[in-house]
Amino acid sequence: MTTAVTADSLVSRAADLDAADPLRHCRERFLLPEGTTYLDGNSLGALPAAVPDAMRDAVHRQWGTGLIGSWFGGDAEWWGLPERLGDRVGALLGAAPGQTVVGDSTSVQIFNTLTAAARLRPNRRLLLTDAGHFPTDAYLADSVGEMLGLEVRRVPAAQLREALEADGDRTAVVAFPAVDFATGERWDMPGLTAAAHAAGALVVWDLCHAAGALELQLDAWDVDFAVGCTYKYLSGGPGAPAFAYAARAHHAMMRQPLTGWTGHADPFAMRGTYEGAAGIGRARIGTPTVLSMLALEAAIGAFDGVDLATLRAQSLSLTGFFIECCDALLGGRGFEIVTPREPERRGSQVTLRHPDAVKLVPAAAERGVVGDKREPDLLRYGFNALYNTHADAVRAATTLAELT
Numbered sequence: 001m002t003t004a005v006t007a008d009s010l011v012s013r014a015a016d017l018d019a020a021d022p023l024r025h026c027r028e029r030f031l032l033p034e035g036t037t038y039l040d041g042n043s044l045g046a047l048p049a050a051v052p053d054a055m056r057d058a059v060h061r062q063w064g065t066g067l068i069g070s071w072f073g074g075d076a077e078w079w080g081l082p083e084r085l086g087d088r089v090g091a092l093l094g095a096a097p098g099q100t101v102v103g104d105s106t107s108v109q110i111f112n113t114l115t116a117a118a119r120l121r122p123n124r125r126l127l128l129t130d131a132g133h134f135p136t137d138a139y140l141a142d143s144v145g146e147m148l149g150l151e152v153r154r155v156p157a158a159q160l161r162e163a164l165e166a167d168g169d170r171t172a173v174v175a176f177p178a179v180d181f182a183t184g185e186r187w188d189m190p191g192l193t194a195a196a197h198a199a200g201a202l203v204v205w206d207l208c209h210a211a212g213a214l215e216l217q218l219d220a221w222d223v224d225f226a227v228g229c230t231y232k233y234l235s236g237g238p239g240a241p242a243f244a245y246a247a248r249a250h251h252a253m254m255r256q257p258l259t260g261w262t263g264h265a266d267p268f269a270m271r272g273t274y275e276g277a278a279g280i281g282r283a284r285i286g287t288p289t290v291l292s293m294l295a296l297e298a299a300i301g302a303f304d305g306v307d308l309a310t311l312r313a314q315s316l317s318l319t320g321f322f323i324e325c326c327d328a329l330l331g332g333r334g335f336e337i338v339t340p341r342e343p344e345r346r347g348s349q350v351t352l353r354h355p356d357a358v359k360l361v362p363a364a365a366e367r368g369v370v371g372d373k374r375e376p377d378l379l380r381y382g383f384n385a386l387y388n389t390h391a392d393a394v395r396a397a398t399t400l401a402e403l404t
């Protein structure tokens with residue numbers, strides 16, 4: 001009886017909160033299947049409504065009619081996409097123009113960026129990276145370490161400051177995620193960046209679970225390097241290209257190992273030896289994946305006019321309300337909330353633990369509530385403040401209650 005009353009009151013509170021949502025006009029910027037509560041935008045963002053027409057134009061007009069002329073001519077100007085889109089993404093990262101490029105996969109950008117960063121500290125032999133980092137970040141740190149002869153030490157993010165106190169003077173690079181992909185815990189980017197700098201080390205932040213979800217200030221926080229994907233909160237589409245940010249202060253000295261021809265100072269001179277472009281352009285590698293980039297360009301328009309402080313406040317309202325719904329509806333059913341309850345320690349997802357997670361996630365999806373699982377026992381529900389609602393949060397918790 002009390003549970004039913006609580007569920008009803010949550011439904012009505014959700015309606016009030018959604019009616020007052022300053023971003024509710026953004027929902028129609030996405031095409032979501034009727035009846036689906038989509039809480040997996042932290043893996044693959046929903047389809048922005050502008051993308052299908054942009055793809056049609058890209059294929060029929062820009063490619064079909066413009067042919068090779070679209071690389072440099074007309075309004076398409078494909079060649080400039082990595083920098084042009086880089087600036088659009090950079091604006092969401094607190095990065096002034098000319099410091100971000102888009103291209104290749106996150107994994108490629110991690111390799112290129114970690115190596116470039118470590119080469120700027122040639123006399124230091126230690127790379128500190130997160131013990132809980134996403135697998136590709138961990139594997140690539142090991143590979144870069146092997147290639148450059150660095151010791152790679154995995155440290156829990158909560159112990160990074162201690163590690164820097166002990167071995168900061170040997171540390172070349174500190175490579176951590178802004179938000180833990182599994183638990184949804186957000187780390188103190190400005191504070192940890194300052195701690196790394198105090199030790200003389202450089203930072204490489206992975207922003208996969210932060211870009212488009214948090215208010216970031218890469219320039220103001222004095223971040224050296226950052227990478228991230230665009231298919232999660234930025235909704236760029238499956239396989240959308242990654243981004244790499246390098247602070248302007250490093251441009252003259254940084255040397256990326258993937259010296260592809262499009263990062264050359266004068267690519268069409270077709271010279272026999274590499275000379276990197278003067279600015280962020282040297283982080284370009286090969287021919288841009290134009291169709292994916294045009295999808296991302298259309299997708300990112302969903303952020304037009306969106307103030308990131310408002311977005312963050314809405315995201316915290318959604319995840320906070322979901323935690324409240326879980327507390328009210330899932331008590332005694334074997335769930336534990338893994339994500340920190342303090343708002344400043346959350347990204348934009350809530351992770352639950354349950355021994356039957358592997359069965360519960362697909363069972364909830366069958367009932368229209370889509371999230372994802374991380375074996376053996378985690379359920380992840382990501383909230384994108386541009387299209388998710390407080391009603392989604394109640395429905396997700398109610399569905400999990402019905403299944404347990």
Ligand SMILES: *Cc1c(COP(=O)(O)O)cnc(C)c1O
Pocket residue numbers: 105106107108133134136137177181206208209229242
């Ligand atoms: C999603 C994610 C990736 C993905 O890397 P890809 O090369 O795009 O497959 C990497 N790192 C982190 C932290 C992620 O969350």
